[in-house]
Amino acid sequence: MHEASIALSLIGVATEALHQHGGERITALTVRIGQWSAVVPEALQAAFPAAAEGTPLQGARLSIVSVPGVGACPAHGPVELQLALGLRCPVCGLPTPTLLQGDELELDELELA
Amino acid sequence: MTSIPAPRIVTVRQNILKDNDRVAADNRRTFQSAGVRAINLVSSPGAGKTALLERTLKDLQGQLGMAVAVGDLATENDAARLRQWGVQAEQIVTGTICHLDAGMVQAVLPRFELAALDVLFLENVGNLVCPASYDLGEAARAVLISTTEGEDKPLKYPTMFNTADVVVITKMDIAEAVEFDLSLCRENIDRARPGVQVIELSSKKGAGLEAWYSFVRGLPLP
Numbered sequence: 344m345h346e347a348s349i350a351l352s353l354i355g356v357a358t359e360a361l362h363q364h365g366g367e368r369i370t371a372l373t374v375r376i377g378q379w380s381a382v383v384p385e386a387l388q389a390a391f392p393a394a395a396e397g398t399p400l401q402g403a404r405l406s407i408v409s410v411p412g413v414g415a416c417p418a419h420g421p422v423e424l425q426l427a428l429g430l431r432c433p434v435c436g437l438p439t440p441t442l443l444q445g446d447e448l449e450l451d452e453l454e455l456a
Numbered sequence: 457m458t459s460i461p462a463p464r465i466v467t468v469r470q471n472i473l474k475d476n477d478r479v480a481a482d483n484r485r486t487f488q489s490a491g492v493r494a495i496n497l498v499s500s501p502g503a504g505k506t507a508l509l510e511r512t513l514k515d516l517q518g519q520l521g522m523a524v525a526v527g528d529l530a531t532e533n534d535a536a537r538l539r540q541w542g543v544q545a546e547q548i549v550t551g552t553i554c555h556l557d558a559g560m561v562q563a564v565l566p567r568f569e570l571a572a573l574d575v576l577f578l579e580n581v582g583n584l585v586c587p588a589s590y591d592l593g594e595a596a597r598a599v600l601i602s603t604t605e606g607e608d609k610p611l612k613y614p615t616m617f618n619t620a621d622v623v624v625i626t627k628m629d630i631a632e633a634v635e636f637d638l639s640l641c642r643e644n645i646d647r648a649r650p651g652v653q654v655i656e657l658s659s660k661k662g663a664g665l666e667a668w669y670s671f672v673r674g675l676p677l678p
Contacts, residue, residue, distance in 0.1 A: 345586030429647030438650030
């Protein structure tokens, strides 16, 4: 369970952006979490309020967008991966070792007040 | 500058772990300039990271300059075990944190004489999930899986295997006793990380170690 550490890093990145944009506090934020990033959205959602306490993000609404894995299949081009099949094309089973998306761990948007 | 009336939406698009990744890049540069190959060992608890390291330190003593940084939630037990082999082992006690991050590694580096080393092993906390997210600046990530854990770990923890540079199957000496299905395990590893090198060995009996030592010796600088 490293989502508590991820929540603290998230607060650090968000606070830095808040200062850059000259806001007082953050009322909402959106993050993008890849399904292949080893971060569980529910666990991050649970860890966030406690981590945000006493920071400019206290009480902020956290929205998490889950990003599916997309691999580059040599035969079929970009294909949506299934966790149970690993890095294999779900259509033909060829290896798709390159992830085109799905390992994101990204702060996307902030709502500032 | 006065602030604009609230609320307003700004697009940030930043990696949440960018601070970790920046420190990892620093570590990588430090390793490069000292000519040290750092190997990050990850596995679930009890897969045999310390046993493999002990054996490696014993067998490659005098051939390679080696040292270890060991991450654990508590205790110095593993570092003490490794020091028996006459190498420097520094414990990183992570407290409640279930993984090593780049900053923890950076903090311990001044205790080593890096220029005198060829290889620095980073023994991560036993956990197949959390360490996957944290680049430490290593040249290679070795994922260990023991025959006692069953064959489906690579599918249950795809991210960890997906980022592996080598997968080591440990405790091969008891594979038969625990009815370990090696070909199924290799198939699952290849799904999670197509084409990755897989090494089968037994730290206790010594089988298969030469392939691991070739990997350790032959690793290019990052």
